[in-house]
Amino acid sequence: MANPIQEAIAKRAAQELEQGQIVNLGIGIPTLVANYVEHNHVYLHTENGMLGVEDVTEEEIDPNIVNAGKFTVGEAIGASYFDSAASFAMIRGGHIDVAILGVLQVDEQARIANWAVPGKNIIGVGGAMDLLVGARKVIVTTTHTSKDGKSKILKECNYPITSTRNVDTVITDLAVFKYIDGQLHLVELMPGADLETVEANTEATFVNSLK
Amino acid sequence: MANPIQEAIAKRAAQELEQGQIVNLGIGIPTLVANYVEHNHVYLHTENGMLGVEDVTEEEIDPNIVNAGKFTVGEAIGASYFDSAASFAMIRGGHIDVAILGVLQVDEQARIANWAVPGKNIIGVGGAMDLLVGARKVIVTTTHTSKDGKSKILKECNYPITSTRNVDTVITDLAVFKYIDGQLHLVELMPGADLETVEANTEATFVNSLK
Amino acid sequence: MKIYNSSEEALDCVHTGQTIMVGGFGLVGGPLTLIDTLVELDVKDLTIISNNLGEQGKGLGKLLEQNKVKKAIGSYFTGNRDVGDAFQRGEIEIELLPQGTLSESIRAGGAGIAGYYTKTSFGTDLSKGKETKVFNGEEYVLEEALKADIAIIRAYKADTLGNLIYYKTARNFNPLMATAAKTVIVEVDEIVEAGELKSDEIATPHLFVDRIILAKKILTKEGVIEHG
Amino acid sequence: MKIYNSSEEALDCVHTGQTIMVGGFGLVGGPLTLIDTLVELDVKDLTIISNNLGEQGKGLGKLLEQNKVKKAIGSYFTGNRDVGDAFQRGEIEIELLPQGTLSESIRAGGAGIAGYYTKTSFGTDLSKGKETKVFNGEEYVLEEALKADIAIIRAYKADTLGNLIYYKTARNFNPLMATAAKTVIVEVDEIVEAGELKSDEIATPHLFVDRIILAKKILTKEGVIEHG
Numbered sequence: 001m002a003n004p005i006q007e008a009i010a011k012r013a014a015q016e017l018e019q020g021q022i023v024n025l026g027i028g029i030p031t032l033v034a035n036y037v038e039h040n041h042v043y044l045h046t047e048n049g050m051l052g053v054e055d056v057t058e059e060e061i062d063p064n065i066v067n068a069g070k071f072t073v074g075e076a077i078g079a080s081y082f083d084s085a086a087s088f089a090m091i092r093g094g095h096i097d098v099a100i101l102g103v104l105q106v107d108e109q110a111r112i113a114n115w116a117v118p119g120k121n122i123i124g125v126g127g128a129m130d131l132l133v134g135a136r137k138v139i140v141t142t143t144h145t146s147k148d149g150k151s152k153i154l155k156e157c158n159y160p161i162t163s164t165r166n167v168d169t170v171i172t173d174l175a176v177f178k179y180i181d182g183q184l185h186l187v188e189l190m191p192g193a194d195l196e197t198v199e200a201n202t203e204a205t206f207v208n209s210l211k
Numbered sequence: 212m213a214n215p216i217q218e219a220i221a222k223r224a225a226q227e228l229e230q231g232q233i234v235n236l237g238i239g240i241p242t243l244v245a246n247y248v249e250h251n252h253v254y255l256h257t258e259n260g261m262l263g264v265e266d267v268t269e270e271e272i273d274p275n276i277v278n279a280g281k282f283t284v285g286e287a288i289g290a291s292y293f294d295s296a297a298s299f300a301m302i303r304g305g306h307i308d309v310a311i312l313g314v315l316q317v318d319e320q321a322r323i324a325n326w327a328v329p330g331k332n333i334i335g336v337g338g339a340m341d342l343l344v345g346a347r348k349v350i351v352t353t354t355h356t357s358k359d360g361k362s363k364i365l366k367e368c369n370y371p372i373t374s375t376r377n378v379d380t381v382i383t384d385l386a387v388f389k390y391i392d393g394q395l396h397l398v399e400l401m402p403g404a405d406l407e408t409v410e411a412n413t414e415a416t417f418v419n420s421l422k
Numbered sequence: 423m424k425i426y427n428s429s430e431e432a433l434d435c436v437h438t439g440q441t442i443m444v445g446g447f448g449l450v451g452g453p454l455t456l457i458d459t460l461v462e463l464d465v466k467d468l469t470i471i472s473n474n475l476g477e478q479g480k481g482l483g484k485l486l487e488q489n490k491v492k493k494a495i496g497s498y499f500t501g502n503r504d505v506g507d508a509f510q511r512g513e514i515e516i517e518l519l520p521q522g523t524l525s526e527s528i529r530a531g532g533a534g535i536a537g538y539y540t541k542t543s544f545g546t547d548l549s550k551g552k553e554t555k556v557f558n559g560e561e562y563v564l565e566e567a568l569k570a571d572i573a574i575i576r577a578y579k580a581d582t583l584g585n586l587i588y589y590k591t592a593r594n595f596n597p598l599m600a601t602a603a604k605t606v607i608v609e610v611d612e613i614v615e616a617g618e619l620k621s622d623e624i625a626t627p628h629l630f631v632d633r634i635i636l637a638k639k640i641l642t643k644e645g646v647i648e649h650g
Numbered sequence: 651m652k653i654y655n656s657s658e659e660a661l662d663c664v665h666t667g668q669t670i671m672v673g674g675f676g677l678v679g680g681p682l683t684l685i686d687t688l689v690e691l692d693v694k695d696l697t698i699i700s701n702n703l704g705e706q707g708k709g710l711g712k713l714l715e716q717n718k719v720k721k722a723i724g725s726y727f728t729g730n731r732d733v734g735d736a737f738q739r740g741e742i743e744i745e746l747l748p749q750g751t752l753s754e755s756i757r758a759g760g761a762g763i764a765g766y767y768t769k770t771s772f773g774t775d776l777s778k779g780k781e782t783k784v785f786n787g788e789e790y791v792l793e794e795a796l797k798a799d800i801a802i803i804r805a806y807k808a809d810t811l812g813n814l815i816y817y818k819t820a821r822n823f824n825p826l827m828a829t830a831a832k833t834v835i836v837e838v839d840e841i842v843e844a845g846e847l848k849s850d851e852i853a854t855p856h857l858f859v860d861r862i863i864l865a866k867k868i869l870t871k872e873g874v875i876e877h878g
Contacts, residue, residue: 022629043629047749048675050819051627063678063869064820070676078583078616080624081818083825083853084675084701085757088750092534092770093601095629116775121735123746124702124728125776130750133769134534164773233857254857258521259447260591262855274450274641275592281448289811289844291852292590294597294625295447295473296529299522303542303762304829306857327547332507334518335474335500336548341522344541345762375545526763535754536785538766557764557794566785589850622817623851 005173008190009141011036013100013171016139018042021097022051024131027069028102029141043076045096047127049087052079068127091127091134099135101128101167103142105157108204110166110179112140113159132163144172144201151203153177153184174198177206185209216384219401220352222247224311224382227350229253232308233262235342238280239313240352254287256307258338260298263290279338302338302345310346312339312378314353316368319415321377321390323351324370343374355383355412362414364388364395385409388417396420423584425613425634429459432607432633436572438465439492443528443568443599444472444482445575448501451592453609454639454646456574457481461488469493471568473524473595478504489513495568497521518548523565525598530567532601532630537566573603576637577626580610581619584628592641593625600630609637651812653841653862657687660835660861664800666693667720671756671796671827672700672710673803676729679820680709681837682867682874684802689713697721699796701752701823706732717741723796725749746776751793753826758795760829760858765794801831804865805854808838809847812856820869821853828858837865 006029014036017023024045025033034044034055044053046067053067056074067073082090090096105113112132115125132138142152153170170177175198176188184206186198195210217240225247228234235256236244245255245266255264257278264278267285278284293301301307316324323343326336343349353363364381381388386409387399395417397409406421426432433456436442442460446452457476461484468491475494476483483502485491491508493515499505508514519527520542530538539562543549553564575596578589586608588596600606608631640649654660661684664670670688674680685704689712696719703722704711711730713719719736721743727733736742747755748770758766767790771777781792803824806817814836816824828834836859868877 045629046819048678048819049822051629052621061871062818063871064818066675066678066819070678075621075818078581078585078619078628079621080585080627081622081816081821082627083816084749084753084822085826088753089529089533089601090627090629092750092768093532094534095532095601121731121738122728123734123737123744124726125746125748126726126728127749129748129774129776130770133772134750160775162774163771256857257591259450260594262857263849272643273590274643275590277447277450277591281450286590286849289809289813289847289856290849291813291855292588292593292850293855294588295521295525295594296598299525300757300761300829301855301857303522303540304760305762306760306829332503332510333500334506334509334516335498336518336520337498337500338521340520340546340548341542344544345522371547373546374543526761530766533754534769536767536769536788536790537783538758539764541762541764555765560764562764587850593850620851622815622821623848 005143006032009171009173012176012190013139013141016169017098022095024091024096024099024135026099026101026128030100030102031067031069033100045090047087047091049082049084050079052076088127088130091130094134094136096135098137098139099131100139100141101131103140105152105154105159106140106142106170107154107157108184108206110170110184111157111161111164112167113157114162116160118159128162132165138167139169139171140167141171144174151201153202153204155204174201183207216354217243220382220384223387223401224350224352227380228309233306235302235307235310235346237310237312237339241311241313242278242280244311256301258298258302260293260295261290263287299338299341302341305345305347307346309348309350310342311350311352312342314351316363316365316370317351317353317381318365318368319395319417321381321395322368322372322375323378324368325373327371329370339373343376349378350380350382351378352382355385362412364413364415366415385412394418423628423631423634429455429635432456432635433459433463435605436460436463436465439467440571441469441471443570443573443603444470445594445596445599447473447594449641449646451576451594451596452481453574453576454641455609455635455637456607458639460574461485466490467492469495471495471570473521474498475502475505477502493517495519497524520548525595527565527568528595528598528602531569532598535567537564539564568602570603571605573599573606575599575606575608577608577610579612579614579619580608580634581614581616583616584631584634585619585624586626586631587619587623588625597626600626605632606630607633609635611637611640651856651859651862657683657863660684660863661687661691663833664688664691664693667695668799669697669699671798671801671831672698673822673824673827675701675819675822677869677874679804679822679824681802681804682869683837683863683865684835685709686867688802689716694718695720697723699723699798701749702726703730703733705730721745723747725752748776753823755793755796756823756826756830759797760826763795765792767792796830798831799833801827801834803827803834803836805836805838807840807842807847808836808862809842809844811844812859812862813847813852814854814859815847815851816853825854828854833860834858835861837863839865839868
């Protein structure tokens with residue numbers, strides 16, 4: 001079970017989704033978004049080769065139906081399967097309406113870093129770069145600060161960026177930002193958060209667009 | 212029903228095929244090759260998207276099963292269907308053992324012309340160029356001379372060439388040539404033909420390799 | 423995805439100047455109902471991407487007859503002499519592509535690939551003016567992706583979500599074109615409930631499909647017949 | 651195509667220095683029987699093309715442990731820290747590709763496409779040193795095809811001709827790798843008579859397949875079990 005902070009972020013991200021959209025959920029917090037999506041509201045795509053991801057009960061588990069995080073999932077009515085090249089053709093070709101991704105850092109141009117940490121011995125990228133260039137809309141989810149209290153919303157990413165593309169929406173445990181006309185706009189405070197906390201924990205310059 | 216000359220060429224071409232090969236037959240004389248192939252000897256591929264082409268009886272005709280010439284064909288046991296991109300991926304990717312193609316001209320480098328006639332108002336190329344670059348072996352079939360008696364085996368093609376690739380075997384109503392080490396070799400006379408007739412009707416220089 | 427009652431309504435998004443992909447290899451797999459409606463529309467200056475352009479005065483050939491075609495991109499116009507004639511008279515532009523390049527470029531258009539290198543057509547008249555590049559000592563031609571505003575295609579069955587399956591060689595260009603156009607309009611022989619098509623068998627997942635109609639023209643052994 | 655009785659015989663064509671593609675996304679769709687035999691072979695200096703490289707000491711991870719891997723080309727080695735460690739020590743080369751680029755490059759290898767332009771990775775560390783080109787005002791990266799000497803893959807069912815179908819998300823890289831290697835070796839859950847697989851449903855036509863064995867290791871809810 002994920003922690004309440006992650007659940008709150010996932011729940012808020014789910015509210016961004018519109019009826020009938022094709023949505024790809026990344027590993028981590030984004031995976032939890034599935035728990036807050038109403039049945040038949042959106043269609044979940046997973047880049048390992050499936051459209052129509054659904055929750056699965058313990059009894060129904062099929063070990064050969066997994067999502068991009070290699071967790072077993074269920075098959076919605078009308079689901080389909082395809083090979084990895086076809087799956088990424090959908091992604092790069094602009095056929096995915098929304099990608100929700102986890103990030104390590106976001107900068108004030110809404111560029112993200114989520115695949116490599118300098119000095120760390122972990123080598124992997126998966127589908128992150130493809131989703132960033134291909135999805136019509138990208139929403140990223142993250143805790144606002146790292147475990148040692150440093151802001152993840154930076155002036156400039158100091159980890160390697162995942163794409164030159166600017167994401168559309170950033171959702172953290174403290175706030176929701178939209179990237180509009182070249183600037184990050186604070187559009188919403190998460191429940192329990194206040195402006196001072198957001199300001200204190202955000203290195204990036206942003207426009208206060210709270211209503 | 213095709214004429215006996217075409218049938219003889221097709222019959223001879225069929226003898227070039229080996230057990231288990233994947234074979235693509237072009238429009239015209241090559242289509243007739245199917246009549247001389249033993250059951251289960253080879254697997255016929257057609258570039259519009261089918262592996263496992265077979266003869267069809269009048270009663271069994273399905274209008275949605277056609278070959279590259281848009282003629283209805285039958286479905287062999289174990290046949291499969293695929294889209295045009297997948298079909299040409301097989302061709303370009305080197306997965307077709309033999310292509311048998313009709314030609315308008317062949318030159319002494321065994322390059323062929325079979326898609327355009329200068330001054331003629333017909334615009335089309337189809338799969339010819341792909342088959343030439345992709346098939347492991349290319350056999351071409353043609354009458355040795357045009358209707359007005361001119362040689363089709365030329366020093367150099369004067370119609371636009373189909374590929375810079377040299378074909379492997381040329382089969383006409385008079386002779387069989389193989390292209391070996393940069394030269395056309397006459398390896399066989401067709402039934403009823405003699406060397407003098409072949410020489411008189413062949414503009415291209417060739418090596419006499421008759422045994 | 424929406425199911426439409428008529429091909430007229432399904433084609434209400436077609437406008438002058440658009441690029442339209444049309445599936446099928448001759449009559450086989452062609453969206454015969456949609457083509458018949460398309461040729462009746464009051465639009466012009468179309469760019470048509472299709473393997474062939476019908477026959478003289480038939481199918482897409484009618485569009486040409488009515489001077490509605492600005493440019494044709496395809497592989498085999500041999501079956502319609504009007505194409506060559508119109509080209510000679512300077513009435514239409516023609517982009518002739520090898521069939522493998524035509525199909526691969528459409529796939530590329532749908533797959534976010536801007537261009538690719540193929541050996542096909544290297545050293546021939548069809549690669550004149552195209553960039554080339556050497557890979558492992560062999561020469562390749564750069565070909566660019568094809569995309570369209572509209573694709574009209576034929577499938578065998580659709581489910582109510584818009585998933586499609588195809589039938590035998592009627593598949594041809596249809597699944598490719600389904601990926602490469604902004605609006606994808608499909609005519610099908612049959613519409614079934616979601617869940618009735620096997621998940622491993624679906625050839626075109628519903629995310630590609632915008633509009634569906636039931637076919638009113640079906641290709642049979644006896645030719646094209648009206649239906650329903 | 652030939653059906654083999656054992657994975658040892660089916661893999662007798664594997665030699666030192668070869669490039670080997672291995673299907674699967676983690677355990678799902680992995681050729682588990684063939685991998686277990688592969689790691690026992692007396693070969694080295696292999697280039698492995700696979701999305702990931704097993705886990706520490708498991709599956710393909712064993713090959714690495716035994717110093718048989720010269721180079722790994724893949725997208726997600728995160729699950730096996732040995733990969734990063736071996737790379738740091740200079741024991742293996744790594745080519746890290748975005749997952750879409752990995753799969754597209756394998757498809758290209760099988761399809762006679764030498765290279766292609768994708769937006770993916772433009773402006774990031776992963777496109778350093780790669781050619782770029784502008785199409786319609788947008789920057790693309792040139793990626794080259796991947797091919798192999800051997801592909802070992804998993805399918806669900808084969809027929810006696812070698813036609814294959816796949817099961818659910820166990821499909822992943824398998825049909826792509828089936829097109830891109832000189833020798834394609836497949837393990838399947840079941841072999842049926844030719845004609846038993848529906849012609850419109852066959853995902854890999856038999857022309858791609860060289861050798862088939864029946865799987866002895868199957869992924870179940872309870873983990874990987876021996877079978878047969």
